[in-house]
Amino acid sequence: MALLADLQAAFEPGRVVVPEHIHSRHRSDWGVALADDEQPAALVYACNAGDVSRALEICGRYDCAVVAQGGLTGLTGAATPVDGCVIVSLERMRAIEEIDTAAATMTVEAGVALERIQQAAAEAGFFFPLDRGARGSCQIGGNIATNAGGNRVLRYGMARDLVLGLEVVLADGTVVTSLNKMQKNNAGYDIKHLFIGSEGTLGIITRVVLRLFPATTSECTALCAVSDYDAVLAFLAHAKAQLGPTLSAFEVMWPDFYRLALEAHGMRPPLDENHSAYILLDTLGTDTEADQARFEDTIASALDQGLIEDAVLAQSLADSERLWTLRGLAGEFSRVFTPRIDFDISVPIGDIGVFIERAHAGLIAQWPKARVLGWGHIADSNVHLSVSIDEQPQPLEAVERTIYALVREYGGSISAEHGIGLLKKPFLDYSRSPAEIALMQRMKQALDPAGLLNPGKVL
Ligand SMILES: Cc1cc2nc3c(=O)[nH]c(=O)nc-3n(C[C@H](O)[C@H](O)[C@H](O)COP(=O)(O)OP(=O)(O)OC[C@H]3O[C@@H](n4cnc5c(N)ncnc54)[C@H](O)[C@@H]3O)c2cc1C
Numbered sequence: 001m002a003l004l005a006d007l008q009a010a011f012e013p014g015r016v017v018v019p020e021h022i023h024s025r026h027r028s029d030w031g032v033a034l035a036d037d038e039q040p041a042a043l044v045y046a047c048n049a050g051d052v053s054r055a056l057e058i059c060g061r062y063d064c065a066v067v068a069q070g071g072l073t074g075l076t077g078a079a080t081p082v083d084g085c086v087i088v089s090l091e092r093m094r095a096i097e098e099i100d101t102a103a104a105t106m107t108v109e110a111g112v113a114l115e116r117i118q119q120a121a122a123e124a125g126f127f128f129p130l131d132r133g134a135r136g137s138c139q140i141g142g143n144i145a146t147n148a149g150g151n152r153v154l155r156y157g158m159a160r161d162l163v164l165g166l167e168v169v170l171a172d173g174t175v176v177t178s179l180n181k182m183q184k185n186n187a188g189y190d191i192k193h194l195f196i197g198s199e200g201t202l203g204i205i206t207r208v209v210l211r212l213f214p215a216t217t218s219e220c221t222a223l224c225a226v227s228d229y230d231a232v233l234a235f236l237a238h239a240k241a242q243l244g245p246t247l248s249a250f251e252v253m254w255p256d257f258y259r260l261a262l263e264a265h266g267m268r269p270p271l272d273e274n275h276s277a278y279i280l281l282d283t284l285g286t287d288t289e290a291d292q293a294r295f296e297d298t299i300a301s302a303l304d305q306g307l308i309e310d311a312v313l314a315q316s317l318a319d320s321e322r323l324w325t326l327r328g329l330a331g332e333f334s335r336v337f338t339p340r341i342d343f344d345i346s347v348p349i350g351d352i353g354v355f356i357e358r359a360h361a362g363l364i365a366q367w368p369k370a371r372v373l374g375w376g377h378i379a380d381s382n383v384h385l386s387v388s389i390d391e392q393p394q395p396l397e398a399v400e401r402t403i404y405a406l407v408r409e410y411g412g413s414i415s416a417e418h419g420i421g422l423l424k425k426p427f428l429d430y431s432r433s434p435a436e437i438a439l440m441q442r443m444k445q446a447l448d449p450a451g452l453l454n455p456g457k458v459l
Pocket residue numbers: 029030067068069070071072073074075078079090110131132133134137138139140141142143144145146147148149150151198199200201203204205206417418454
């Protein structure tokens with residue numbers, strides 16, 4: 001095949017993998033697998049922007065689709081290859097190029113694993129706050145291409161807020177190097193935002209400049225119980241006012257989630273199981289004694305004011321980890337809550353309580369034995385739901401329509417942090433207006449007129 005021959009001629013041996021030798025892990029992310037009767041045309045291991053550019057330029061000549069792959073931990077099928085495409089793998093682009101201590105930035109290649117970035121930041125006396133369970137496998141390029149979130153968005157923002165500059169290769173092979181290190185730079189359009197969260201459909205990210213933060217030395221954690229969702233909101237306002245910028249996580253678990261987490265981990269309940277919601281509160285600071293005192297005062301005053309019904313404060317790192325284990329139940333779902341349908345959605349914070357009640361009621365009305373678990377990073381409006389129906393197979397589409405119709409009613413988002421990929425594409429218009437979608441299509445048309453970059457994803 002001429003395409004393959006051109007790629008092999010352009011790269012050193014071992015850098016272009018023929019279809020029969022592409023490892024099966026490249027056929028899927030965590031959400032969607034390529035159909036058995038379909039296969040990629042080739043896989044190219046890129047080592048720099050020039051390689052990506054060359055691969056794109058050759059693919060353009062043959063009108064061949066290109067799918068960028070990072071760590072393949074995405075949950076929506078965004079990185080799953082399409083039939084006959086060329087996969088561009090970033091996994092050999094693993095250099096940490098520079099840590100600029102004055103600017104508090106780190107410049108890295110796109111294929112560096114998130115965990116390595118966290119470690120390198122710590123070794124240099126800084127903190128890089130992006131985090132998730134998949135930290136050892138996901139790559140910073142993938143994190144940025146999906147505008148990833150996580151538990152610390154409340155304090156540090158999404159991946160978008162942690163990027164100062166990037167280098168990207170456009171569909172026609174043009175390399176745009178925009179490795180800005182400054183927080184202030186209003187010299188025209190801020191082009192990095194076009195590519196952040198674009199899921200490999202507008203360009204392939206090859207290098208990034210990340211913001212670093214002062215290292216934190218103290219962490220305080222508490223689990224608190226409240227009587228209803230209004231109390232969640234009142235306690236959030238109280239915690240923000242009292243703890244200021246040290247507040248780094250405010251994770252809410254609804255009772256069914258809490259009970260299953262206790263059962264799954266064989267834990268004695270830190271708090272009774274009869275409360276309406278449980279909140280995991282976390283601060284990160286730099287003054288251990290003062291941070292602890294302020295944290296204890298915040299909890300004590302919340303109890304005095306009746307904002308919370310009960311609380312348990314971690315006395316050690318081990319205590320803190322144990323409390324966070326409860327919140328980590330989702331990582332155990334395949335063992336304790338399966339089959340199921342998962343949702344990653346956003347709803348305006350004030351409406352989340354009634355949203356959860358209505359979602360539950362709407363599901364029970366159709367499937368009386370439905371089990372619904374709710375939890376999430378409520379302070380940044382992100383709620384996760386997992387639904388299990390006593391039917392096989394799970395009535396996926398009917399459940400999705402039930403939940404996403406409610407999301408639309410509340411002006412929420414069908415994707416808070418995982419992106420659209422393939423799985424959520426049919427529902428994009430539940431969260432985006434025709435004018436918004438038309439503008440996205442114009443952006444795609446302008447940057448990738450032949451539609452070769454990750455076709456069929458997002459739009
Ligand atoms: C256990 C687990 C926990 C998770 N927790 C969270 C969480 O808390 N919050 C959250 O937001 N997500 C979470 N995720 C989802 C996932 O980790 C993120 O979406 C992650 O950002 C994907 O990175 P990746 O390198 O694996 O990308 P991939 O899955 O390889 O790719 C994802 C998308 O990005 C594109 N892409 C990859 N690299 C590039 C590049 N260099 N240039 C252009 N496009 C590129 C791909 O084409 C695809 O569209 C979790 C996943 C798992 C498995």
